[in-house]
Amino acid sequence: MSEEATEYDASHIQVLQGWEAVRKRPGMYIGSTGERGLRQMVFEVADRAVNEVLAGRAGSVDITLTTDGGVCVADDGPGVAIGETGDAGGPGLEALFSHMQAGARAGGRHDVALGFCGAGPSVVNALSRRMTAEVRRAGTRWVQEFARGVTATPLTEAGTATGSGTTIAFWPDADIFGAAEFSFDRLAERFRELAFLNQALEISLTDLRRPDAPRSVRLRFPGGARDFVAFLDGHAAASAPMDTIAFEREDPRMAGVMEVAFRWCGCPEERVRSFANSRPTVDGTHALGFRDGVTAAVTAYAREQGLLTAADPGFDADRIGEGLTAVVSVKLDHLELEASTHDVLGNSEVRACVRQAVQAHLGRWLKEQPERAAAVIDRIIQGACRD
Missing domain, CATH: 3.30.230.10 (Ribosomal Protein S5; domain 2)
Known part of the structure; x- marks a missing residue:
């Protein structure tokens, strides 16, 4: 082999910046670009909502597979804080969805980690063509949109709100996932496990992708x-x-x-x-x-x-x-x-x-x-x- 063929220096190193790294190597963050990866996307978004219920700040989590290929995760908690800093020093809304690992936490027995490696919803944003957040907090409804890792619209006050909570919806980027689809049964299996293992948890999973044959399960098991x-x-x-x-x-x-x-x-x-x-x-x-x-x-x-x-x-x-x-x-x-x-x-x-x-x-x-x-x-x- 010639010296020219084996020459290697800094010019051969490819440096990926920001969300480009996530989009170039999605498997490092969610495991795959197939059904397994899509499932992990749901878990990364549902993680925060599930822990709101377990902490006693929310009553239930509702997850819906929508007719247009998206996923909607809703909870009735206090709503994500809309400022730069959230409750208990955590990230506010925009940071949660646009800053890498903004949702990292200390963990412990009272914390349930659903995601592949705790990447958080910001990685879901990076791998989605569109992501929306609706926050109902202190009588006001706030909305904001994101896409492919960045903020797409400013945080906007959208009228009054009845009750409180957070609703997150995302649509996976077909450039990354191709024709892969969410598996209702595999999602139900994991959420059922969580409901068995955490008696206070109530989760509903609904599939509306086939209007002629919708599916829905509500999971709550007081007997643990x-x-x-x-x-x-x-x-x-x-x-x-x-x-x-x-x-x-x-x-x-x-x-x-x-x-x-x-x-x-x-x-x-x-x-x-x-x-x-x-x-x-x-x-x-x-x-x-x-x-x-x-x-x-x-x-x-x-x-x-x-x-x-x-x-x-x-x-x-x-x-x-x-x-x-x-x-x-x-x-x-x-x-x-x-x-x-x-x-x-x-x-x-x-x-x-x-x-x-x-x-x-x-x-x-x-x-x-x-x-x-x-x-x-x-x-x-x-x-x-x-x-």
């Missing part, structure tokens, strides 16, 4: 993780040999709170869903602690009942997990996520906390419900014999 387990079981719930065990516990050792619900049913699969600060995880210390606790409680009960002798090994965790449906959710002040995709919980102290709580609650249930406990143990023993 208990309702989530019933949903995961579906028709298999009728064959469950036990009621759902569900509890919440705060544990200062892990600086957070856990919510756990589980039961065995007639199906052979194990369905254990875990979450950290309402974010889905594939594994981690909370899931390990749950399995530790279930295994310890079942093994101890079987020994007490003479079903296992002192010389017998304890039950295998995989065998105990057959037919087990569970939701394990922790909300921590200081979240430690591992793996390149940040979907493995790493907080070491969580494992012991969850294990002890699960072992205590399941152990108590086994003693208080001997007939159903016998059905669970018999199922496990018969499965072990088949092996």
Whole structure:
């Protein structure tokens, strides 16, 4: 290879300025330019509205897929502040939609992050051909428009307002997303998870893209993780040999709170869903602690009942997990996520906390419900014999 061909200097470096970087490399901010990326756009805008509800400042969030390919996200909170600085020192309206990472926040157990990497609505603006904001605050209605990362119109007073709230609408730029479309089912799946994991949350999702066949779901689950387990079981719930065990516990050792619900049913699969600060995880210390606790409680009960002798090994965790449906959710002040995709919980102290709580609650249930406990143990023993 010639020296001329291998020469490389500063003239070969391409520097992307401002929103040009987002539009040139959208996958770095929303994951893809397909359906997944469009979904993340919705989450980045809905993030603020969801947290308004969880903070007690709003009652519900309404999301609509419109007939012209846009998305509208509305809440009934106090309305985004229209000045340069918003409530609690946060960004005002224009900064929220035109300044990179203007919506960044400290996080913690009471904060739910929906977006890919917390890029915020400003990135949605950069990737949209048009974006509008309507704020109803202190009796006045304000409107402003944005496009492709910048402010398109000045903030304008548009009359009086009844009630308060914020409505954001955006239309993805076809130059970036092509013919990709939003998936109603995938959006509903994630918002349903959030409603199960946050009992105060109420979300509606409506699809008006086909006027002849509109779709709509309203998601609110006061039963929390208990309702989530019933949903995961579906028709298999009728064959469950036990009621759902569900509890919440705060544990200062892990600086957070856990919510756990589980039961065995007639199906052979194990369905254990875990979450950290309402974010889905594939594994981690909370899931390990749950399995530790279930295994310890079942093994101890079987020994007490003479079903296992002192010389017998304890039950295998995989065998105990057959037919087990569970939701394990922790909300921590200081979240430690591992793996390149940040979907493995790493907080070491969580494992012991969850294990002890699960072992205590399941152990108590086994003693208080001997007939159903016998059905669970018999199922496990018969499965072990088949092996």
